[in-house]
Amino acid sequence: MALFTLAAPPLFSAYAFFDVLVLTGIWGIAALGTGLLSGYGGQVSLGQGAVLGLGAYAAALAVTEWGMPEPLGVLLAIGVALAVALITAPLLRLHGFYLALATLALGLIITQAFTNLGGLTGGVSGRSVPPLSVGGTTLDSREASFWTGWVVLTVVLAGVGNLMRSRYGQAFAAIEQDEAAARALGIPVFRYKTALWLIASALTAVSGALYAHHLQFLSPDQFGIDASVQIVAAVIIGGTGLRLGPVLGMWLLQALPQATRDLGVSTPLATGVLMIAVMVFFPGGLSEALLRLGRLRRTRKET
Numbered sequence: 001m002a003l004f005t006l007a008a009p010p011l012f013s014a015y016a017f018f019d020v021l022v023l024t025g026i027w028g029i030a031a032l033g034t035g036l037l038s039g040y041g042g043q044v045s046l047g048q049g050a051v052l053g054l055g056a057y058a059a060a061l062a063v064t065e066w067g068m069p070e071p072l073g074v075l076l077a078i079g080v081a082l083a084v085a086l087i088t089a090p091l092l093r094l095h096g097f098y099l100a101l102a103t104l105a106l107g108l109i110i111t112q113a114f115t116n117l118g119g120l121t122g123g124v125s126g127r128s129v130p131p132l133s134v135g136g137t138t139l140d141s142r143e144a145s146f147w148t149g150w151v152v153l154t155v156v157l158a159g160v161g162n163l164m165r166s167r168y169g170q171a172f173a174a175i176e177q178d179e180a181a182a183r184a185l186g187i188p189v190f191r192y193k194t195a196l197w198l199i200a201s202a203l204t205a206v207s208g209a210l211y212a213h214h215l216q217f218l219s220p221d222q223f224g225i226d227a228s229v230q231i232v233a234a235v236i237i238g239g240t241g242l243r244l245g246p247v248l249g250m251w252l253l254q255a256l257p258q259a260t261r262d263l264g265v266s267t268p269l270a271t272g273v274l275m276i277a278v279m280v281f282f283p284g285g286l287s288e289a290l291l292r293l294g295r296l297r298r299t300r301k302e303t
Contacts, residue, residue: 016258022142024251025149026210029156031234031246033203036160038232039240040172041196042179043092044100047107049227051201053114054081055208056218057121060129065120070133074209081205082198084110089194107228114220126219129212145214152210156203157243172196204231233271237278239285248286 030052037043055077062073091102114121121127131140132148139148163169171192174182183189212218230253238249253271260267282289 018142018146020251020254020258022146022149022214023254024247025146025153026207026214027231027234027254028153028207028247028250029149029210030204030207030231031238031250032153032156032160032243033200033207034231035235035238035240035243035246036172037196037200038235040176041092041193042176043193043197044096044232045103045200046100046225046228046232047103047105047110048200048204048231049223049225049229050107050110051081051084051204052208052211052227052231053111053218053220053223054084055205056129056212056223057114057208058205059209060127060212060218061120063130064127070130070213074206077205077209078202081201085198085201089197092190092193092197104225104228107225111220111224114223121220122218124219124221126217129216129218131216132210132213139213140216145210149210149214152206153247156206160243168192168195233275235285236275237285239282239287239289241284241288241291245285245287252286 030048034045034048037045058077058080059070059073062068062076063070068076088106091099091106094102115123117123118125131138132144133139139145164172171182171187174185174187175189175192179189208223215222231250234249234253235246236249237252238245238247240246242248252274256270256274257267260270278285
């Protein structure tokens with residue numbers, strides 16, 4: 001991804017190039033979690049932006065109001081997201097359009113709470129957040145945010161890989177292939193979907209916490225429906241054929257605003273065209289297209 005960005009220097013200044021990578025690493029964690037939920041659980045959540053906000057505000061309050069070290073603030077963010085995910089897990093009994101609308105409504109409720117609880121969140125005026133500090137070292141540069149985001153993302157990718165190779169991953173794969181058949185085999189489908197719901201929420205909370213410390217400012221409008229759509233769009237564009245698929249999709253979405261600005265093209269228009277093109281020509285996302293290309297090349301070599 002970095003090489004591709006470097007290949008188009010007229011569209012990316014050094015600052016913009018690095019900022020795209022920083023945000024890709026941070027938001028890519030949320031996209032990866034949502035990709036698991038969608039790819040293996042078949043569930044579409046339009047409330048992930050609000051979960052991102054839960055992680056961001058929980059981490060910020062832990063440090064600024066309760067005097068906790070930043071790493072403990074990240075753990076608190078995960079705990080808050082998991083608690084909300086457990087409370088709302090019954091929503092997973094809904095399917096398709098109904099689940100999407102239910103999660104959208106949940107996201108709107110949480111985002112409105114960010115506005116109304118001004119004493120804690122700062123409301124529409126927002127609140128400042130200190131940079132991340134680990135072991136007495138303050139990570140307040142873009143370079144530090146880059147390494148923090150990508151190291152965490154790499155660890156998450158490795159953890160997801162190990163999970164999918166375990167018996168739990170086999171159960172997730174069975175549910176993805178045929179939910180009815182998995183249920184007939186005795187796999188507790190709802191329990192495993194709840195596990196995916198919890199994993200997606202925890203990863204999105206981590207993403208939100210890192211985002212808060214990187215941006216150093218929070219306001220409710222950062223975590224509305226636009227944030228949810230961006231996360232889901234990253235999964236659609238990147239696909240789930242490869243674990244890096246949602247991260248690839250997030251990179252494209254983070255790079256688009258800079259590229260369209262330099263080209264004089266509307267960003268929403270370019271995003272919409274990209275999503276439609278991917279859904280029409282590559283229904284499995286760009287990662288699925290890459291897998292097909294790899295198989296085609298191997299076939300040609302064998303022949």
